[in-house]
Amino acid sequence: MPKQRRGPKDRSSNRKVELKAILQELGKKVYDSLDSNQFPSMDFPSRSVKNIVYDAKAKQYVLGSRKVTRSASNIKHIRPFTQLTWLAFFATQLVGQEKTSTLRDVYYSSQAYDIEFDDQSESDSIITDLETVISRAREELNIYPEERSAIFGDLDIEYTVRGYEGKRLNLSSHPDGYLIGPSLSSAEFVDTSAEMVIAVEKGGLFTRFVEEKVHERFKAIIVDTAGQPPRATRYMLRRLHDELNLPVYIMTDGDVYGEHIAMVIISGSARAAHLRDLTVPSGKWIGIWASDIAKYNLPTIPMNEVDIKRVHDLKADPRYQKGIWPRELDTFLKIKRKCELEAFSKFGLTTIVDKYLPEKLEIAKSL
Amino acid sequence: MIGSNSGRTIVMAHRNNQSSFSEISPSEFFYRNRDLAGFSNPAKALYTATRELVENSLDACESTATLPKISVKIRYSEEERHEQDPRTYVITVQDNGNGIDPRQAPNAFGKVFYGSKYRLKQARGMFGMGGTMAILYGQITTSKPVTITTSTDGREFHTFRLLIDIQNNKPIILSRSTRRGVGSSGTSVEMLLHGDFFRASAKIRDYFRQTALVTPYAEITFIDPQGRLWYFPQTTKTVPKAPIETKPHPHGFDFEAMRRLLKQTDESSFPKLLMNEFHRVGKQTARNFLTFAKFDLRTDPRKISNEETVRLVDAMHQFDGFLPPDSNCLSPLGTEILKAGIVSELQPEFYSIAIRPPAAYSGYPFIVEVALAYGGKVIGEGVRLYRFANRVPLLYDEASDVAGQVVSELLDRRAYNIPREAPLAVITHVCSTKIPYKSVGKEFLAERPELEKELKNGLRETLRQLKSYLSRKGSIEAVQRRKNIYGKYLPLIAQFSQSLSGAKRPPKYQGLIKDYDDELAIKVEQIAKTKKRTEGQI
Numbered sequence: 071m072p073k074q075r076r077g078p079k080d081r082s083s084n085r086k087v088e089l090k091a092i093l094q095e096l097g098k099k100v101y102d103s104l105d106s107n108q109f110p111s112m113d114f115p116s117r118s119v120k121n122i123v124y125d126a127k128a129k130q131y132v133l134g135s136r137k138v139t140r141s142a143s144n145i146k147h148i149r150p151f152t153q154l155t156w157l158a159f160f161a162t163q164l165v166g167q168e169k170t171s172t173l174r175d176v177y178y179s180s181q182a183y184d185i186e187f188d189d190q191s192e193s194d195s196i197i198t199d200l201e202t203v204i205s206r207a208r209e210e211l212n213i214y215p216e217e218r219s220a221i222f223g224d225l226d227i228e229y230t231v232r233g234y235e236g237k238r239l240n241l242s243s244h245p246d247g248y249l250i251g252p253s254l255s256s257a258e259f260v261d262t263s264a265e266m267v268i269a270v271e272k273g274g275l276f277t278r279f280v281e282e283k284v285h286e287r288f289k290a291i292i293v294d295t296a297g298q299p300p301r302a303t304r305y306m307l308r309r310l311h312d313e314l315n316l317p318v319y320i321m322t323d324g325d326v327y328g329e330h331i332a333m334v335i336i337s338g339s340a341r342a343a344h345l346r347d348l349t350v351p352s353g354k355w356i357g358i359w360a361s362d363i364a365k366y367n368l369p370t371i372p373m374n375e376v377d378i379k380r381v382h383d384l385k386a387d388p389r390y391q392k393g394i395w396p397r398e399l400d401t402f403l404k405i406k407r408k409c410e411l412e413a414f415s416k417f418g419l420t421t422i423v424d425k426y427l428p429e430k431l432e433i434a435k436s437l
Numbered sequence: 438m439i440g441s442n443s444g445r446t447i448v449m450a451h452r453n454n455q456s457s458f459s460e461i462s463p464s465e466f467f468y469r470n471r472d473l474a475g476f477s478n479p480a481k482a483l484y485t486a487t488r489e490l491v492e493n494s495l496d497a498c499e500s501t502a503t504l505p506k507i508s509v510k511i512r513y514s515e516e517e518r519h520e521q522d523p524r525t526y527v528i529t530v531q532d533n534g535n536g537i538d539p540r541q542a543p544n545a546f547g548k549v550f551y552g553s554k555y556r557l558k559q560a561r562g563m564f565g566m567g568g569t570m571a572i573l574y575g576q577i578t579t580s581k582p583v584t585i586t587t588s589t590d591g592r593e594f595h596t597f598r599l600l601i602d603i604q605n606n607k608p609i610i611l612s613r614s615t616r617r618g619v620g621s622s623g624t625s626v627e628m629l630l631h632g633d634f635f636r637a638s639a640k641i642r643d644y645f646r647q648t649a650l651v652t653p654y655a656e657i658t659f660i661d662p663q664g665r666l667w668y669f670p671q672t673t674k675t676v677p678k679a680p681i682e683t684k685p686h687p688h689g690f691d692f693e694a695m696r697r698l699l700k701q702t703d704e705s706s707f708p709k710l711l712m713n714e715f716h717r718v719g720k721q722t723a724r725n726f727l728t729f730a731k732f733d734l735r736t737d738p739r740k741i742s743n744e745e746t747v748r749l750v751d752a753m754h755q756f757d758g759f760l761p762p763d764s765n766c767l768s769p770l771g772t773e774i775l776k777a778g779i780v781s782e783l784q785p786e787f788y789s790i791a792i793r794p795p796a797a798y799s800g801y802p803f804i805v806e807v808a809l810a811y812g813g814k815v816i817g818e819g820v821r822l823y824r825f826a827n828r829v830p831l832l833y834d835e836a837s838d839v840a841g842q843v844v845s846e847l848l849d850r851r852a853y854n855i856p857r858e859a860p861l862a863v864i865t866h867v868c869s870t871k872i873p874y875k876s877v878g879k880e881f882l883a884e885r886p887e888l889e890k891e892l893k894n895g896l897r898e899t900l901r902q903l904k905s906y907l908s909r910k911g912s913i914e915a916v917q918r919r920k921n922i923y924g925k926y927l928p929l930i931a932q933f934s935q936s937l938s939g940a941k942r943p944p945k946y947q948g949l950i951k952d953y954d955d956e957l958a959i960k961v962e963q964i965a966k967t968k969k970r971t972e973g974q975i
Contacts, residue, residue: 097937104931105944142930145922152926152933159933184929 083230085210086165092204093162100155109143112154114203115344122343124388129351130338133202140199149186153196154203156185161200161211168232170212170252173197202344209255209302219303220247220273222280223264223291225314227257245280247294255302259313265289267310268427269353271297271322271331275411275422282423288431291316298331304348307335311350318350319434321427324358324368325408326380329398337389354437356430359394360401363409366426369416370407377408394437465603474567476574479523483632484640486574487511489567490530490626492829495652496561497534497624499768502676505655506533511641513662514579514629523633525579526662528571531625536589539615546572546585546626547599547608559680559767559868561829571628573601578631582611587624594618634662640832645669646782647823647830651770651866653777673777683766683870686716687726687753689800695750699738707738716800717760729756762802764795767868769804770828775864779810783862786812789902791895798887803869805888807895809861809903816860820848824882825866831880838881840865843892853904854911863899865892909964916960920953 096112103110115121115133125132142151160179164171171179177193180186187193197208208214225241231253238260241248248254268290270276276294284290291310295303310316320335322328332355338348363370373381381399384390390399402408414422471477475485491507498505510529517524537545546569572583586596598611634641638661645659649669654676659667685694704710708723718726727734730752732745741749770778772790779788793805810816824831824840835841844863855861867882875883882888931944 094937094939097934098940100930100934101938101940101944104927104934104946104949105940107946107948109949110930110934142927145919148922148926148930152929155930155933155937159937162937183933 089204089206089210090162090165092206093158093165096158096204097155097162109141110151111139111141111143112151112203113137113139114199117198117202117344119340122340126388128346128349129336129389130349131340131343133343150196150199153180153185153187153193154199156180156183157193157196157200158204161213164212165210168212170214170231173208173213173215176213198344205344205346207301207305207342207345207348209252209305212252214252214255214302215300217296217300218249218251219296219299220276220294221250221254221291221306222247222276222293223267223285224262224289225259225264225291226261227254228260229253229257231256241291242285247276247280247292250293250300250303250306252302255306259309262291262314262316263289264291264314264316266431267291267293267307267316267318269293269295269299269307269318269320269335270411271295271328272411275321278419279423282420284423284427287423288427295331295335299335301342301345301348304335304338304350307350307353308347311352318353319431320353320355321357321411321430322355323408323410324360324363324413325373325410326377326384326399326402328358329355329395329402330380330384333389333395354434355394356434357426358409358411358413360398360405360408362426363405363407366414368409368413370405370409370413373402373406373408378403378406465606471570471574471577474570476570479631479633480636480640482574482578482630483511483526483528483634483637484644485567486571486628486630486632487528487530487641488644488829489571490528490628491648491657492561493568494530494532494534494624495648495655495828497532498655499676500679501535502679503534504671504674504676505652505657506671507531507655508658508660509645510660511634511662512660522635523631525629526632526634527627527629529625529627531623533621533623536622536624537587538589539587539593539595542585542587542595543597543599543608543610546583546597547601547610548606559827559870561827568626569601571630572599572626573603575628575630576601579629581629583626583628585624585626588620588622591621592617592619594620642667643832644830647825647832648828650778650782650823650864651774651825651828651830653774653781670781672781673773675771675773675777677768677770677774680768681766683763684714684716686762686797686800686802687711687718687756687759688762688797689871690715690750690753692747692750695746696743699741699746702739705737705739707732707736708734710738717763722758722760725758726752726756729758762795762797762800764802764804766870767795767802767804769806769868770866771806775806775808775866779808779864782815783810784813784815785810785860785862787903787906789899789906791898791902793891793895796887796891798873798885801869801871801873803867803872803888803891805891805895806864806866806868807892807899808864808866809896809899810864811855811859811861811903811906813860816862818858818860820844821860821862823862823864825864826872826874826882827868828866831882833880835881837875839884839889840867840882840892842884843889843896847893847896847900853900854907855903863896865895867892906964909960913957913960913964916953916957920950920957923950923953 100110114137116136116138117133121134121136122131123134140147140151142148173194174190176197177187177190180193197213201208221241223241227239227241229235229237234253266288270279273294273296276292279292285292293303293307307318311318320332322331336350336353342348381402385396385399390396414426476482487509491509494507495505508531512527514525514527575583582598582600584596584598586594588594594616596614600609600611602609645657645667649657653672654674656671657669698714702710704713707727708720711718711723712720724734730749769792772792775790779785788808788810790808795802795804797803822835822841822844824838831838850857867888873883873885873888875881927946927949931946935943
């Protein structure tokens with residue numbers, strides 16, 4: 071089996087250099103305004119609902135042309151402006167010192183610099199502002215949320231984090247999988263025999279896939295998204311696709327929320343409309359489809375009103391207008407029932423791997 | 438025939454389809470109607486008696502433009518010191534007025550309707566019956582005499598112990614004495630009455646506090662039964678000008694008054710009678726009026742019939758050729774006094790005063806003064822209304838009072854940018870030769886349209902001044918806030934942007950803050966000017 075080889079030093083370190091330059095430029099602009107007795111200001115795209123538009127070409131939500139100006143001369147803006155300037159400074163420190171921080175850390179770190187945040191949601195929102203200003207995800211600034219998901223499969227990585235530089239690891243060495251955290255997110259991909267990525271919504275199925283050697287039988291890297299995937303996971307999926315040219319398949323519960331998890335992996339979320347590089351436009355949702363419920367005679371649960379309302383919401387979403395997406399939504403509406411991945415256990419614990427997965431992968435070729 | 442078999446009760450007889458009244462003594466009348474005069478229960482009686490005596494004293498001082506020094510003491514009587522309320526109290530009120538001629542003193546206190554006030558003149562009490570009523574009530578409830586000491590020159594002091602002969606409306610002098618001494622002129626009254634200080638104390642304190650608000654030129658000392666001293670210092674030497682006595686204006690004259698006048702007068706010339714007895718009626722006006730009323734100028738006014746009297750009075754009310762009443766007889770508080778009272782009693786952050794031009798209702802001149810006090814620690818949250826009529830605080834029935842209605846109608850905090858719950862006091866003073874009380878209780882004013890209009894205009898004027906003060910203050914606060922915020926955040930932005938950019942020295946941004954110092958200085962100067970101008974206007 072030929073392994074794909076790539077040089078470990080390139081893409082991510084370039085991005086890092088770029089990032090530092092962007093942050094320095096931001097600081098310089100503010101500095102120059104102040105130094106010439108002008109109130110500094112920053113323009114960035116508005117993230118209000120009205121300015122979030124669907125880009126059919128990019129197949130994701132993006133921010134429209136509306137800009138907001140945050141000026142230090144405005145009494146209501148100067149506090150967030152100061153917070154934003156501080157955050158740019160703090161992120162520069164993080165990246166420079168190769169340290170990572172959680173969202174909560176950021177909230178507490180501010181207090182060492184006389185920067186006030188009323189609560190973490192205020193600091194989170196400033197972090198999102200900075201992402202918008204510099205068009206980079208917070209993960210690149212070494213800022214991560216607490217939530218983590220896992221990855222398993224034959225993939226050699228080389229760490230770039232301080233203290234582990236050059237150290238390599240094969241991601242099939244530990245059967246519980248590896249947390250997709252800051253170290254893994256910044257690691258370079260060195261080598262893999264995998265031919266596909268399978269993202270699953272639930273830890274239970276992830277474990278079953280490892281036990282049933284899906285990584286060997288299907289030459290797959292398995293990713294546990296742990297529900298709606300964190301951005302680090304979406305970024306990881308994107309890299310696996312872009313850097314290793316692997317197709318990404320997504321397997322979720324057979325309900326409207328599972329369908330949307332697949333959609334977010336493929337085309338992003340409205341909340342991250344200010345960011346790129348978090349989507350896998352060629353990703354494929356392989357199940358569980360509403361139509362699979364009857365086809366495989368799966369045990370079901372009735373949909374409640376909230377579920378049904380969610381179906382109607384998604385039917386209005388521009389991304390749900392073509393192909394299997396509206397078809398499955400309609401089927402959910404028709405049968406008014408949903409099912410979980412575990413439902414296959416009714417036919418034996420391995421049925422989902424032995425029968426369902428190969429059949430769906432075959433179908434996926436024609437999607 | 439209606440009435441009792443006692444000889445001096447009201448008897449109404451029908452003779453020739455005409456009603457007539459046999460008279461009872463005024464003392465007896467008031468005794469029977471003591472509720473109306475504010476003596477309905479021991480608590481109210483104690484409050485009313487204190488108030489009537491104090492007002493007599495204040496009037497006495499002001500009539501000669503003397504700076505009043507009033508001391509009031511209420512104590513338990515020795516015998517009932519350890520009883521529960523209601524019990525007997527001793528009230529002593531002493532003033533430094535011009536005293537009372539010893540020949541008239543017994544009548545002044547022992548006879549109802551014998552005051553110096555039974556004429557048209559702005560005064561606190563009406564007809565001088567309040568003090569006598571208090572004495573009468575004390576006598577009824579305790580059977581004890583009143584002791585009056587008075588001196589007109591500060592050298593001879595005359596002391597009388599009196600009871601009132603209720604049926605005959607005359608004083609019974611139990612003892613009189615004269616001593617020589619050195620002191621000031623003035624009068625002191627000591628009387629006993631059945632009262633309830635426990636229930637009256639809040640009202641009595643309110644009364645003194647509010648009195649102090651409009652008489653800052655007086656020094657008032659009050660010692661309550663528990664021995665606590667309430668001291669209201671004199672904070673200004675400006676005394677309002679003494680009110681001038683005036684003749685009635687024809688527009689306000691009624692049939693009964695006219696009937697009495699015609700019965701008493703010796704004047705046989707109709708025009709002369711009008712000129713002598715009425716306010717601002719000259720020869721030409723008298724003639725014009727009589728022509729208007731269709732009376733021959735040569736008619737002897739003493740000989741006209743009841744029907745003609747009715748025609749005369751109606752014509753007086755309709756004739757528009759009379760000159761408007763002259764407000765010279767009125768004595769408003771004026772800016773100085775209101776300011777001194779407000780500053781010392783309410784200690785507000787801001788006040789505004791509006792003194793309205795003289796107006797008249799039914800031939801009675803009146804002047805409305807409105808003041809507004811805002812902020813400070815003395816006025817509580819919300820709106821407080823202090824109502825005064827001829828310098829007397831009105832403590833009851835605020836909701837029924839025309840001023841209460843005007844305030845609740847006009848005082849829209851949002852319209853005048855007044856912060857919610859901010860302390861606000863409205864002071865209304867109406868002075869007139871006849872205050873339009875709605876009831877005998879003298880506690881609230883009737884909704885005379887002329888009065889309502891002046892109160893509204895006065896209140897609007899003060900509110901506008903407050904609004905402009907608040908908006909200037911608001912803009913200063915806004916600049917100050919701005920400056921503070923810039924001062925807090927700009928250094929941080931400078932620090933982090935310097936670090937981000939890698940610059941060697943901090944950016945020079947201090948000019949951005951300094952601009953606001955300049956702006957602030959300009960605004961502070963502006964508001965100081967406004968305050969001066971506001972005070973100048975009022």
